[in-house]
Each structure stands twice: as structure tokens, then as C-alpha cells.
Amino acid sequence: MENPYLPYPVRIDDIEIATEDKSLKTFKFVFLNPEDEDKFSYQAGQFAELSIPGVGEIPIGIASSPVEKGFVKFTVFKTGVVTAHLHNMKVGDIMGIRGPLGNWYPWDKLENKNVVIIGGGFAFTTLRSSIIYMLDPANRSKFKNIDVVYGARSPGMLLYREELFEWEKRDDINMHITVDGTDDPDWKYHTGFVPTIVEQNAPKADEDTYAIICGPPIMIKFTQPSLTQLGYKEHQIIMSLENRMKCGIGMCGRCNIGKELVCKDGPVFTLEQINQTPKEY
Amino acid sequence: MKFITIDKKDWAKGIEKSRKTYQLFGPVKDENGFLIKSLEHDILPDMDYYDSVMSAKSILFPQTEKMLCATLDESKKDHHIMKKAEIDYSPRAVVGIRPYDAKAIMLVNLNFDTDEYRDPYWCDAYEATTFVGLGINKPGPFDFSTSTGTGPFGEEGLDVLLADLDDKYLAKVLTNKGEVFMNACEFKTQADEKESQALFDILRKEAEKNIASHIDTAKLKEKTILELHEAPFWDDIAFSCINCGTCTYVCPTCWCFDIQDEVKQKDSVRLRIWDTCMSSLFTRHATGHNPRETKVQRVRQRFMHKLKYFLDKYDQGIMCVGCGRCVKSCPVNIDIREVCTTMNSYEKQD
Numbered sequence: 053m054e055n056p057y058l059p060y061p062v063r064i065d066d067i068e069i070a071t072e073d074k075s076l077k078t079f080k081f082v083f084l085n086p087e088d089e090d091k092f093s094y095q096a097g098q099f100a101e102l103s104i105p106g107v108g109e110i111p112i113g114i115a116s117s118p119v120e121k122g123f124v125k126f127t128v129f130k131t132g133v134v135t136a137h138l139h140n141m142k143v144g145d146i147m148g149i150r151g152p153l154g155n156w157y158p159w160d161k162l163e164n165k166n167v168v169i170i171g172g173g174f175a176f177t178t179l180r181s182s183i184i185y186m187l188d189p190a191n192r193s194k195f196k197n198i199d200v201v202y203g204a205r206s207p208g209m210l211l212y213r214e215e216l217f218e219w220e221k222r223d224d225i226n227m228h229i230t231v232d233g234t235d236d237p238d239w240k241y242h243t244g245f246v247p248t249i250v251e252q253n254a255p256k257a258d259e260d261t262y263a264i265i266c267g268p269p270i271m272i273k274f275t276q277p278s279l280t281q282l283g284y285k286e287h288q289i290i291m292s293l294e295n296r297m298k299c300g301i302g303m304c305g306r307c308n309i310g311k312e313l314v315c316k317d318g319p320v321f322t323l324e325q326i327n328q329t330p331k332e333y
Numbered sequence: 334m335k336f337i338t339i340d341k342k343d344w345a346k347g348i349e350k351s352r353k354t355y356q357l358f359g360p361v362k363d364e365n366g367f368l369i370k371s372l373e374h375d376i377l378p379d380m381d382y383y384d385s386v387m388s389a390k391s392i393l394f395p396q397t398e399k400m401l402c403a404t405l406d407e408s409k410k411d412h413h414i415m416k417k418a419e420i421d422y423s424p425r426a427v428v429g430i431r432p433y434d435a436k437a438i439m440l441v442n443l444n445f446d447t448d449e450y451r452d453p454y455w456c457d458a459y460e461a462t463t464f465v466g467l468g469i470n471k472p473g474p475f476d477f478s479t480s481t482g483t484g485p486f487g488e489e490g491l492d493v494l495l496a497d498l499d500d501k502y503l504a505k506v507l508t509n510k511g512e513v514f515m516n517a518c519e520f521k522t523q524a525d526e527k528e529s530q531a532l533f534d535i536l537r538k539e540a541e542k543n544i545a546s547h548i549d550t551a552k553l554k555e556k557t558i559l560e561l562h563e564a565p566f567w568d569d570i571a572f573s574c575i576n577c578g579t580c581t582y583v584c585p586t587c588w589c590f591d592i593q594d595e596v597k598q599k600d601s602v603r604l605r606i607w608d609t610c611m612s613s614l615f616t617r618h619a620t621g622h623n624p625r626e627t628k629v630q631r632v633r634q635r636f637m638h639k640l641k642y643f644l645d646k647y648d649q650g651i652m653c654v655g656c657g658r659c660v661k662s663c664p665v666n667i668d669i670r671e672v673c674t675t676m677n678s679y680e681k682q683d
């Protein structure tokens with residue numbers, strides 16, 4: 053068996069500023085050894101450890117989609133030691149990626165279902181991966197209606213803006229983009245917080261409808277009642293948790309909620325599962 | 334089962350012979366008490382020790398261990414590409430390990446050797462190591478190992494179990510690894526199997542009689558995680574804790590670790606370092622949010638992990654071998670035996 057702590061070497065192929073305040077950047081990586089790309093075969097919803105020798109490692113959701121080949125992408129918010137260092141790195145620099153890690157959104161279970169995706173702030177990365185995956189011509193017919201509620205503070209803080217506006221024009225996905233507020237008179241989309249937009253726009257739940265939520269704890273907390281009101285049961289609400297992590301493979305012991313390790317048994321759980329564990333996230 | 338008699342006069346000579354093939358570890362005394370350390374040159378394991386301040390886990394899981402290294406020198410072709418650090422996995426033997434510490438290693442192994450991932454640092458060290466145990470004739474007041482499935486003459490996790498019979502050791506050879514070690518020492522005087530086993534049984538019974546403290550874990554299983562987690566007693570249990578982490582560092586079954594990078598000139602290393610769930614940094618997010626912000630939450634985590642999560646996850650008993658180290662070392666006398674009793678006897682009031 054291979055050493056699960058040893059990252060694959062990668063080269064930074066592109067860096068894009070993702071939000072107007074420059075606090076988020078999207079990094080595109082290419083594997084130095086092409087065979088590593090096959091080994092790094094992932095599903096939408098998984099994460100990886102971005103590994104900078106001499107600096108440290110950080111768990112980051114995979115923002116590229118399994119249907120996009122030749123590279124992997126991550127969108128990173130600058131906040132502490134490793135993320136700040138990464139923000140200062142340049143195209144061409146060499147670092148490492150370890151993974152893919154964790155479980156993923158339950159794609160088997162979601163087949164032939166309506167899927168509602170709810171995201172807030174910069175926790176939209178694995179949701180982007182998921183949307184690209186579902187919209188892929190080879191996959192779109194596997195799912196029924198797709199709705200997306202995505203909100204950020206202001207228009208300039210929305211991630212993947214060009215893609216959002218592309219999706220908005222399509223008829224096989226219902227986009228509900230929102231911002232907390234804006235002074236842009238030409239803003240064509242919603243204003244208001246995610247929970248309210250969910251209540252007003254998300255489809256009512258029948259047995260065949262599932263919601264995936266990703267966002268800051270406060271958004272998740274206030275969105276749950278909206279979903280309950282729309283008839284979503286605990287097992288129809290799927291969430292991705294973020295706990296502080298180190299190893300990412302269930303060994304270092306810090307990311308647990310009860311006996312579950314968020315890095316290995318998660319990060320994706322249903323609300324039903326979460327409600328059976330201590331709320332230590 | 335094979336038994337071997339070792340005259341104490343031949344002990345040192347035999348141990349010296351084993352050094353040809355083995356790197357030796359064992360109990361040695363320093364100003365802080367006994368520790369299980371590398372036995373350099375002609376140092377012999379101090380077999381008269383009572384118990385050691387720290388357990389033997391550091392032989393497989395050092396307090397600080399190099400995992401990976403990389404050069405940051407951009408003139409080198411492989412700069413910023415991490416490689417596994419060179420670690421010596423030639424045969425090693427821990428001589429004089431206590432049975433509860435060997436059992437603890439079996440429990441920690443459940444964490445590091447899984448179907449999905451194998452931690453190579455632990456697993457390779459584990460495979461390289463022979464465990465030569467020493468039965469405890471007179472267990473101390475903190476020992477409650479008979480309640481945790483091991484006891485003073487427990488055999489689980491050992492390759493050889495020695496019984497101290499004043500002028501000689503009687504060795505029970507439990508595995509092939511143990512046999513190879515005994516051969517390396519040239520300890521060859523076979524003892525009668527039946528008689529020897531009878532002697533071991535007597536010693537074990539005598540020793541077990543000396544163990545005065547017991548815990549009952551029978552009812553932990555039937556309670557739900559949430560029931561115990563939300564129980565009202567945690568504030569009281571945690572009240573005096575100063576979150577020093579001692580209980581976790583001295584514990585032979587605690588395995589949590591941190592990963593940190595260090596740089597010297599152009600060389601970087603990735604280290605793993607023992608960590609403790611008693612520290613608030615253990616779970617603090619970069620945002621400042623902390624799922625276990627308070628002391629009570631952290632104390633509860635330690636006991637819930639040991640006495641409930643581990644039990645439910647592996648169905649191999651609790652994550653405690655009853656060595657009593659945490660009880661003995663805690664500056665404010667927090668006692669896992671009492672906490673276990675409280676948890677085990679808790680009935681939720683509706």
C-alpha cells in the first residue's frame with residue numbers, strides 16, 4: 053500500500069482572482085507525473101490536502117469536476133499561514149496534492165431525483181464541481197430538475213461568476229442567484245439572504261427531492277427551518293462539514309463528531325446522520 | 334507452548350548477544366522516574382522497575398517523528414517534491430514492557446492499520462518490533478488492568494512473557510517473533526510445559542489478588558452516544574481540570590497527533606508530533622470558530638472517546654488498558670475510574 057501522507061507533485065498552471073476583494077483565488081494545478089492524474093480519480097464532493105513543503109497542508113474542497121480532465125482546481129480563501137503563503141505563490145511553482153479524500157455527495161442515490169443545491173459565500177467549490185458534473189451531457193439525463201440557490205455578500209463576491217451567468221441562460225437548470233445587497237441598478241437577480249430565497253424559490257419536497265447545503269454555519273442553521281417548511285425530511289438534507297483537519301485520512305483524531313471522523317466518514321453527511329452525533333462542528 | 338528458563342546470571346550475557354540483530358529498548362531510570370528508552374551500548378533494561386512514567390508507545394510512535402522531507406533549493410531538480418524520510422526499520426525489541434502497554438499497542442494498531450489506509454510509520458515500526466513482556470508480580474494501587482481485558486500477566490500483544498522468579502526468569506514464548514528473539518539471546522533451557530503453565534497461573538492469580546481497584550464497563554454499550562454526551566455530570570467532572578494534557582501524553586492508548594513543517598536553510602521536513610484533545614487549538618478553525626471551545630467540551634471528548642466512541646466503533650472494549658498513569662499524573666486528581674463509574678451507571682431521567 054502507498055504512503056497516504058505523500059503528496060503527488062503538481063505545478064501551478066494558472067491562478068485567477070476569484071472575488072473582487074481578492075480574498076479568494078482559484079488555483080489550477082497540473083500533475084508533474086501524468087499517471088498521478090489517474091490515481092487522483094475523484095467524485096464531486098471530495099476534498100484534498102494542498103501541501104506546500106516547508107509551510108504545511110490544508111484541506112480544500114475540489115472545485116474542478118470529475119468530467120474536466122487534465123487539471124484540478126481549488127478556490128482558496130486567504131486566512132492563515134498556509135492559505136496566505138499559497139496566495140503569494142506564482143504560476144510555475146511546484147507543490148503537492150494529497151487525495152482525493154473523504155466521501156462525496158451520494159450520486160447513486162441522487163439518480164432520477166430532483167436536486168436542489170444551496171450554497172453561501174465561498175463554500176460553493178464542491179457545489180461547482182457537482183453542477184458541472186450533473187450538467188455534463190453524459191450525466192444530465194440521470195437527474196430530474198436541478199435548482200441552485202447561491203448567495204454572496206455582493207455581486208463581486210460571487211464565485212465563478214461567468215459560469216453562473218451561463219447556467220442562468222440554460223433551461224435545464226434553475227438558477228436563483230442572490231446577494232445580501234448591492235447598489236448596482238442593473239442587478240438582474242435576487243437580493244436577500246439565502247434562507248429567504250430558499251423559502252421563496254426552492255421547490256417543495258416530495259419523496260424524490262434532495263437538498264445539498266454548503267455554507268457558513270450561520271447560513272446552514274437558518275436554512276434548515278426553511279427546508280423543513282418546504283417539506284424536506286432529515287434524510288433529504290445533505291450537508292458537507294468542515295472541521296479542523298490534519299491527516300485527512302482518519303488517523304490524527306481531531307476532526308471527530310462523536311465516533312464519526314469528518315475527514316474519512318464525511319465530510320458529507322445527511323442531517324439525519326448529523327442529528328445522531330454530538331454537534332461538534 | 335514453549336517455556337524457557339533463564340538464570341539471572343545469564344541474563345545480561347543473553348541480552349548482549351541479542352544486540353547483534355536487535356536495537357534494544359527497555360525501562361531505564363532518570364531523574365523523572367522510569368522511562369522506556371533506547372538501551373544504548375551496555376545499558377541493561379532495569380527489570381526491577383515498578384511502572385514507567387511514560388508508556389512504550391513512543392517506540393513505535395515517537396513524540397516527534399520525521400515523516401517527509403524535501404529540498405527547497407530551486408537549483409536542484411527535485412526541489413519542492415516531498416519524499417519519505419529515511420527511517421531505520423531494522424529489528425528492534427522492547428524488553429520488559431508491561432502487559433497493559435502491549436495490549437495498548439494492539440488497540441492503537443486499530444487506528445493506524447485499517448482496510449482503507451495503512452500508516453506506514455506506525456505499521457513498519459510495529460512489524461519491526463518484538464515485545465518481550467514482564468509480568469507484574471505486585472501491581473500498584475493505580476493498576477486496574479484486570480477490568481480492561483489485560484491484567485498483570487496478560488499476553489495480548491506480546492511475543493514473549495517473562496515471569497520474575499527471584500533468581501531466574503521463566504519465559505513463555507508466545508509467537509514466532511518471540512522464538513527468534515530467544516534464539517538470538519541463546520536462551521535455550523526448555524522448561525516443562527505443564528509445570529511452567531501452572532506456575533504462571535499461580536503468579537497471575539496472586540498478582541490479580543493485589544489489584545484492589547476495578548471498573549465496571551458492562552453498561553456503557555447499551556447507552557446512546559447522545560445520551561452520555563448530553564448527560565448532566567460533565568461540568569462537575571471537568572471543573573478542576575487545567576487542560577494541561579498530561580493525561581493524554583502519558584496514556585499508552587492515546588494516539589492523536591499534529592502535523593507541522595519545519596525549515597532549516599533549504600531543507601524542509603514534515604513532522605508529526607503528539608497532540609492533545611485537551612488543547613483548544615486542537616479543533617480551532619482558521620476562522621476562530623471552535624467546535625470544542627470550552628474545557629468541559631474537551632474533557633468530555635477525552636472520556637467519550639475512550640469509554641464510548643472507541644467501544645462503539647471497534648467493539649473491542651474501551652480505549653483504556655487500566656495502567657493508571659493518568660490517575661497518578663493528573664495534578665488535580667481527575668480519575669478515569671470514577672468517570673467510568675459515573676458514565677456506566679448513568680440513567681437518563683425523562
Ligand SMILES: Cc1cc2nc3c(=O)[nH]c(=O)nc-3n(C[C@H](O)[C@H](O)[C@H](O)COP(=O)(O)OP(=O)(O)OC[C@H]3O[C@@H](n4cnc5c(N)ncnc54)[C@H](O)[C@@H]3O)c2cc1C
Nearest residue numbers: 110111112113128129132133134135177294296297618619
Ligand atoms: C473538507 C474541507 C473543505 C474545505 N474547503 C475549502 C475550500 O474549498 N476553500 C477554502 O478556502 N477553504 C476550505 N476549507 C477551509 C480551509 O481548510 C482552512 O481555511 C485552512 O485550513 C486554513 O489554513 P491556514 O493555514 O491558512 O490557517 P491557520 O489558522 O494558520 O491554520 C493552521 C492549520 O490548521 C488547520 N485548519 C485551520 N482551520 C481549518 C479549517 N477551517 N478547516 C480545516 N483545517 C483547518 C489546517 O491544517 C491549517 O494548515 C475546507 C476545510 C475542510 C475541512
Ligand code: SF4
Nearest residue numbers: 574575577578580663
Ligand atoms: S491531567 Fe488532569 S488536569 Fe491535566 S488535562 Fe488531564 S484531566 Fe485535566
Ligand code: SF4
Nearest residue numbers: 584653654656657659
Ligand atoms: S486512560 Fe489512563 S488508565 Fe487508561 S490506559 Fe490511558 S493512562 Fe492508562
Ligand code: FES
Nearest residue numbers: 298300304305315
Ligand atoms: S483530519 Fe486527522 S482524523 Fe480527520
